[in-house]
Amino acid sequence: MARKITLSTIAEDLGVSTATVSLALRDSPLVADITREKIKEAAADAGYIYNRRAASLRTSRSGIVGLLVPDIMNPFFAEILHGIEEELGLDRQTFLLCNHRDKIETQKHFVETLLQFGADGVIMSPAIDTSPQDIAAMEANGLPVVLVARWVQGAKVPVYRGDDKKGVYMVTNHLIELGHTKIAFIGGKRVTSTGTDRLAGYLAALENANIEPIEKLQLGSERSRKSGYDSVREMFQNDKEAATAIVCFNDLIAIGVLNGLNSLGIKPGEDIAVTGYDDIAESEITSPALTTVWNGQQKAGRQAARAIMRIIKGETEIEDNKLIEPELRIRESTCPPKK
Amino acid sequence: MARKITLSTIAEDLGVSTATVSLALRDSPLVADITREKIKEAAADAGYIYNRRAASLRTSRSGIVGLLVPDIMNPFFAEILHGIEEELGLDRQTFLLCNHRDKIETQKHFVETLLQFGADGVIMSPAIDTSPQDIAAMEANGLPVVLVARWVQGAKVPVYRGDDKKGVYMVTNHLIELGHTKIAFIGGKRVTSTGTDRLAGYLAALENANIEPIEKLQLGSERSRKSGYDSVREMFQNDKEAATAIVCFNDLIAIGVLNGLNSLGIKPGEDIAVTGYDDIAESEITSPALTTVWNGQQKAGRQAARAIMRIIKGETEIEDNKLIEPELRIRESTCPPKK
DNA sequence: CTGAAAGCGCTTACAG
């Protein structure tokens, strides 16, 4: 590369001012058509690269949106991201992604980075133990926040998510209608809002049917395939009739449970009923195909993205964030209790 | 927030110069201990936020590393990312992530963004059809490049990846040693360097054993679970004895194949042998557990991260990038041909 | 050990 191309080198070459070049490149109607064309051509020829740092220092808008999720490897969050990408791509925003892995320190450090880069806003599924003060502090520093999938009690920011309690209620009820009474709940016991809400849906359905919940049928705190696999083996290794149905915290757990049961010689969909949650793409091609609940994660992602863009653009009317209605997806993994 | 806290407001409050504040906050030994302490305290009290855009405009180092992968939802790339994160976290680099989904336009647009932000370097698994000129252009614009997992013929930049050809050779050979001769290859036929290398390993093993490769036993171009599921059903729906063993392009395909076979009533690990590639975490808990090849993706990620940091720091001695040795992981999904 | 000053590359009033 010879010398560095900037607005001023272009201006100099063309004998105009930097103001004119700046305006022309951004298609300002203030600039005469001929001038604009001439400038744009010169910029393209010279291989000019717009320096966003300089622009953002001046305008204090960075074009960066922060995105915080527990773990992008989890298809649930990946699908949220997908929704966000679809929506933000249109506005040519760039985003900075962080997997906080539910470590509040990681989250904090990343938020600090966002502030340093002058991010315009952040979409987050907050880490466990995020306080409303944490969120208020971000906003006080000029970083607007929108939540997705998880909510924080007391935080005054929009939240976009599915109705977890209702969805798990529906799927538990589906099992009860099939005739099950010994229904286990596996996974997600960690204290996220999602975990609490989903467990509450399960308990509400049992209560509604006058089924006494059994503590030892509620197992596992993680939300990975491996954890589902391990938990179900733990539950059934000694007592093959511990339960006739299993409500899983999410599809990943359920997939692990299907595999774990298979490894014990118990056939899901025949010997025992298993349900998932989220309806990730994979749940259609498990064997047996998984009965689950569509949770609208892509939709939540799109809503969150749209909301943050509106806030950034200074709109005050943020669309009403009512819960996304869950939908039951009955497939092959549920069956009546075995006689 | 009252007024904005900057270096100059702190300097003013304390009656020192901005140069001193700047130096003090970065722990320069030039500043007297007492002065430094006083300044640091004042900055912390005021809730000072370092403005990286301003700093980076001045120093032309941004602290940003770009990361380009086809799709972060794919555990193979997620594990590479994990390795990179582990390594880069230490240097407090921030990174900008892009899923190019093998669209050269998406990749191009993202690289443009990196240039605008003044990224210090980029680690990439290039999209299909990336040319050596594309990479040369990035470097010419001051953006050093390191490749991971995939390579580009003719590009003069370091590459960190496993020996795909050798690994697939090993696993195909394992099947041949078990007595198989009708061995299919499913997935990955798209023209990535990985696809080409892996197919070559399969063909080399067949040739070495004097087995004639059969065109119609090479199926599927994608690398997803769903694609494996669909391909194997297509292959076996009409002819249940189309093959006695299947080499899959990767573990995801293999997982889809396991499910697809199950859905057809064919038992993998008993009726037919199936192998994966990559040894992602999930392959240990499939049923049956998957025979596969460890590909060292985390290691490749770490190597790539270390290399880009060295380049950024101006070191010229970049560690020699020899291929990572693959390792065969024999589990339950492979068996001799059924009599 | 500390300060005054220039400059990184933009955009934005303000004049004309």
Next chain:
DNA sequence: CTGAAAGCGCTTACAG
């Protein structure tokens, strides 16, 4: 429609 000038918030020679 175009230009001259200031300023965003840092860091870096340069003096002292």
